[in-house]
Amino acid sequence: MLVEETLKRIQSQNGVQGIIIINSEGIPIKTTLDNASTVQYAGLIHQLVMKARSTVRDIDPQNDLTFLRIRSKKNEIMIAPDKDYFLIVIQNPSD
């Protein structure tokens, strides 16, 4: 299955701790984490991506959000947004 293979490829990158795919409503479609964490990430990140996107478009209506990265002390969250889905990857780069 192309979807599973793609996710396996991403998972095999250095330091990847988890992958979540959520739809445009913030509902998780696929995940490699446990249910509780997935639901937490999905809800919080969906709101954040919406806010980030509106920030970019308010500054310049011709512009749009292409990628979002949140760097924290312990890891980095990368979000690739799209019309219907968001891909969230959690990576600990020093692993």
Added chain:
Amino acid sequence: THRCNLQFTIIIGCQTRAVHSAEAEVQTLSTAVSWTQTQPHDEAQELLLQPAADRLDPPGLKAFLQRVEDTVIRELDRNGRSHAFDEFQVNWEDQSQPVSCLHCLQHPSAQERGLHVTSVSWSCTGSVIACAFGRTDDGDWITEPSCVCTWNLDRRGLNPKQADLVIDVATAVTALCCHPQQPALIAGGLYSGEVVVWDTSRTQDPVLVQTGMSADSHREPVYQVAWVPLQKAGEFGVLSACSGGRVLLWTGDLNEGRFVLNAAYALVPQQVPHSSYVSFKARGSSTVGVTSLALSPWDPDTFLVGSEGGLLLRCSFSSQTPAAVPSEGHNVTLRAPAVFVFRPRSGPVHSIHCSPFHRNLFVSAGTDGRAHLHSLLQADPLLSLRVSDSSVFQVQWSPSRPLVFAAAAAQGTVHIFDLGRRSLRPAATIEQGGADQAATCLAFNSQNSHLLALGRTNGTVCIWQLSHDLTEQSPREISQLEQIANQVAA
């Protein structure tokens, strides 16, 4: 003409025909039992990498992933190799917060009797500090009544001079340990050799379980008690160590209110393992007086023991070697637990603590005034740090910073060391008072990592607030700790 109304009343009676009834008996000749049960759907299977041929992917998912895959992989790869954020640190907390004393707790009646604080322990919730009173100097304190006091620091009406709860104890309390999961339970070791568990939620008699003076119990002061997780998840036993060379594991029988001996270990000089570094000659004493005990949070089978003679031993719960001591009427066979001996110290080892961040590291301190950083893998210490000229009574690793530990010295000062610094001098020093205010015990609060409790011989317990840089973990600390731990000689 006459009209007359005639009313007819027709009476009809009815009766059912006789009902036929008959009696018959029935009896089962053979029975069969069968039952069904649904099985919970295995949660793990709900996770991603499951070949779900029957489950259709949502429309457009494949196309979306094809679009983003390359970008994401490129970013992940670049991020893994990037050094852009190597030493980058952000400080969200107020930097200027210095080390300061928040509270100075006292129990006046204990102070009047000249009792020292022998042990402090935080509850698992991090809001209650429990303090044991007794004596730390030499003498016969068996008849000296003392107490255990608790203060709830999160309570609004905190009165430093009045404890929230005072438990009177008939003899000096020499060791104290709060239960790691149940905030109301506190285990204590007494000068008389008894081990007690108090339940602070009971208003009447707080004693939940005790060893009593049975054949199994210690005869010497119990210098350390610790809660040990048992086989069954959620159940804990109490491990006690006394200066008579015995380490006993107790399980509580709540019905009887007594402790039942689960396992017993005896340390004798002849059974201390030999190594090329150590040639320990038994100096006429037949026991190895245990003065400190530490459990490893990483390996449930390992525990560390420090003795009056300066011995530092790694022991195993599962050791089957019988101890070379005459049977004392214990219900359980005494076993010799020592499996490895570290380089001995020149005086009693007062304190040992295993690092919560690395499975091989532990720190020990004793009367020689030095703190030794050891690895479980070798006999020699990795680092020897000079703490003070006098005895060091307790060392403890910080629960939030892997490289930090604190040491309480007999002169009353507490030194906090940061192994990430180049210099071997302490990163911070808490000084308060002279020899009559010796710091006997300290405890970090694992829930609120900026709090440190310190007990003194003048009967006071001070709660210190640590500065931000002593409590906030920096990005590279774990790897720095790994580097230190890997300095083990091949």
